[in-house]
Amino acid sequence: MIVSLAISGYRSLRNLILPLGRLTVVTGANGSGKSSLYRSIRLLADVAQGRAISSLAREGGLTSTLWAGPEIISRAMKQGEVPVQGGARRSSVSLKLGFADEDYGYAIDLGLPQSDSTSYFNYDPEIKVESLWAGEALSRHNQIAGRSGPSVKVLDSHGHRVPVLQTLASFDSMMTHAADPKDALELLVMRERMRSWRFYDHLRTDREAPARVPRIGTRTPVLSSDGADLAAALRTIQEIGDPVQLEEAIDDAFPGARIEITVTDGLFEVLMHQSGLLRPLRASELSDGTLRYLLLIAVLLTPRPPPLLVLNEPETSLHPRLLDPLARLVTQTAERTQIILVTHAQTLASQLSGCEGCLHFELRKELGETVVDGVEPPRWAWPKR
Template sequence: MILTLAVSGYRSLRDLVLPLDRVTLVTGANGSGKSSLYRSIRLLADVAQGRAIASLAAEGGLSSTLWAGPEAFSRVMKKGEQPVQGTVRKGVVSLKLGFADEDYGYAIDLGLPADAGRSMFSMDPEIKVEALWAGEALSRSNEIAGRNGPSVRVLNDRGQRLPVLQNMARFDSMMTHAADPKDGLELLVMRERMRAWRFYDHLRTDREAPARFPKIGTRTPVLGADGGDLAAAVQTILEIGDQTAFAEAIDDAFPGAAVEITVNDGYFELLMRQKGLLRPLRSSELSDGTLRYLLLTAALLSPRPAPLVVLNEPETSLHPALLEPLARLIAKAAESTQVLVVSHADELVSCLAPQSGCVRYDLRKELGETVVDGQDRPRWNWPKR
């Protein structure tokens, strides 16, 4: 389970360090920074996939994602006695992301290229520093692997930090290029954990959504990001997952209803029987809200639980009557996986917040910066360049 999430210099997240729990709720007004927090976690996951630089490019490049305010706010700026203005920069320009779980911690620092102007790719961000450590916070004594510039050093079984790579490309991460069972086992373990994180924010329910049409099915223990393999994912749950929990989740939201899967020449299709109807409804006939609830059920009751599942505004298209069943579904999923929910649905947040193992963060903007009131900052140290 992730215990601490840290972000610095990313959009409105100038300097944020948050403790996470089994269920973490992130809410706040529009523009408060919820999407920035969600994107920062996705960007961390992209590091393990080797896609961090490309993901930043898709957001408009490093210059578009960096904190746009001053390096620090003076006391008179915060009081409104002086307008917000830039000051002489003391630190380097950087975007930092990191987290710590129950075993290890990882952090990455991305910055501006040193050879700006000498290449057509000179606006690409480069990875300046990375660190992997054991325990709660990074220190000189607990670092397992570290990357500074092109060099990667790994702690061996005799307590020696030895170089394993000397010419790492500025756009490559040690998570993808230095992880191996012999010299970088801990890097390999952490990389695979990060690659197993799941994000659901593009579950399509429109009339052309892939989930509305029959599709060739194979065993699907993990629902795809767009939900196109819904029928196969549901059938996988029914065969090797918790079919009782699935049936209860459907009945909780739609009393008397049941879901079944038909197969025709290898094409799987989802049907839903509802109380009072003489025939089952095909997935193409379901309302957007009904289909979204089914997609969320298949995602959260996966027979292969993920270390972390992140849901971005799962309440979209759902009738308010479905928010309580959704809260119970999330709580059920949290028995086997950590869940982070980004939502502005008060009823969903209110249903989840009182449960044990749940923490809630209400984000707000102050001088353009995302802040969280009344939160004790966990111990955290960034690796030094």
């Protein structure tokens, strides 16, 4: 389980260090930084996939994602005694991301590139430093693997830090290029752990949504990000997951209803039988809210739960009466996988906040910076360049 998350220099997250629980609920007004927090965790996962640089490019590049305020916000600025203004920089421009779980921690520092007149890629950020360590916070004595510029060193069986790469490209991570079952097993373990994180923020329910159309199906223990394979995912839960829990989740949200998966010429389709209707409704006939709830059921009842599941505004298009059963379903799922849930729905957040092991953070803006009141940040140290 991830016990702490750290972000520095990313959009409105100037320096945010948070503890995480088995279930962590994030709320806040529009523009408070909820989406930035969600995207920063996705960006961390992209590091393990070798996509961090391209992901930043899709957001407009490093310069458009960096914290745009002053390096230091003084007490006088916060109290309105002096205007918010910049000054001479004391440290390098950087975007830092990191986390620690119960056995390892990882952090990455991305910075501005060195200008190269022969290259067309002078706007690509460079990976300056990476570190993997044992325990919750980095220190001089617990680093297992470290990257500084093009060089990567790992701790060998004799306790010596030995170089394993000397020419790592500035756009490549040691996660993807130095992980090795013999010389850097801990890197390999952490990389695969990060690659198994799951994110859902764009489950389509519009009239043209892929989930509304019959599709070729194969065993699907993990629902796709757009929900296209909903019918196959639900059938997979019925066959190798928990079919009783599936039936109970549907009945909890839609009393008296049940689903049926039909296969015609290899095409899988969801049918929903509802109390009082003489025929089942096809997926193409379901309301946006009903379809979204079925998609969330497929996400939360996956037969292969990930170590971390991140949901962004799952309440979108749901009727308020569905928030109670959704809270119960999320609570049940949090018993077998760690969940971070970002939501606008205060009703949902309040219901989840009462669960054992749940942490609730309400974000707000102060002089353009995302802050969280009343939270004691966990111990944290960034790797030095």
